[in-house]
Amino acid sequence: MSRRILPLLVIALLAAGLGFWASRRAHAPAVPALPTLPATRAVTLLPTPRVLPAFALQQADGSALTPDTLKGHWTVVFLGFTHCPDVCPTTLAQLAGAQKQWATLPAATRPRVLFVSADPERDTPQVVAQYAHAFHPDTLAATAPVPQLEAFARSLSLVFMKVPGPSSDATDYSIDHSAALVLLDPQARMAGVAQPPFDMKGIAADLETLTQSAR
Structure with a gap:
């Protein structure tokens, strides 16, 4: 050449x-570009929603609560336990007020609350549901064995830990847990978080706005 x-x-x-x-x-x-979400005042939205690993929590009726269960709705997730003396009942009561505000929204897209017990030793799925429904009948309630709970909590950047009580009684213990509320979008991805002290009226308004923007 x-x-x-x-x-x-x-x-x-x-x-x-x-x-x-x-x-x-x-x-x-x-x-496709990610949809632009409206500005929020009480919930901090993530720059990009986080896809969660697969999970299956146990509900009172024996069915599994999975990501598919949550799709189609914005969901507020709260981790706690039924023997909680203050934070859990206070937060669930506040969330019940938000749920009353959302009652005017269509049931097919209405925001939902999911209460997950981090104390499966004492909180059966039935106990968790009875406790959560005492605050609002529409609240989703579930629990799971500790390994599954730890994986689920970790995926949401939440933590919990069993803390022994002063006596030798095996049932004398508490659960230290994150008090934050985690927001899941209608694709069941982690989309935001709210930290205490909560502006619950602001959270309720944010969820209503986010739901209406998705129509």
Whole structure:
């Protein structure tokens, strides 16, 4: 091959490569942009929703609560336990007020509250449901064996820990747990968080706005 032909061949190959790249780029499917969510005043939204690993919690009727159970609604997740002396009943009572505000929204898209007990040793799914429904009948309630609970909590950046009580009684213990509320979007992805002290009226208004924006 002559020295004059070699540069021309290189140029031709580069041109062909650039042409192929441009053609692929022109025909590549467009990546859909993430929808722009309205501004919130009490809930901090994540820049990008976090896809959660698969989970299956136990409900009182024997069915599993999975990501599919939560899809289609914005969901507020609260981790606690039924023997909680103050934080849990206070927060669930506040959330019940928000749920009353959401009652005017269509049931098919209405925001929901999910209470998950981190104390499966004492809180059966039936006990958790009875406790949660005393605050509001629409509250979803579930629990699971500790390993599954730990994985679920960790995926939401929440923690809990069993703390022994002063006596030797095996049932004398408490549960230290995160008090934050975690917001899941209608695709059951972690989309936001609210930290105490809660502006519950603001949270209720944020969820109502987010629900209406998704229509």
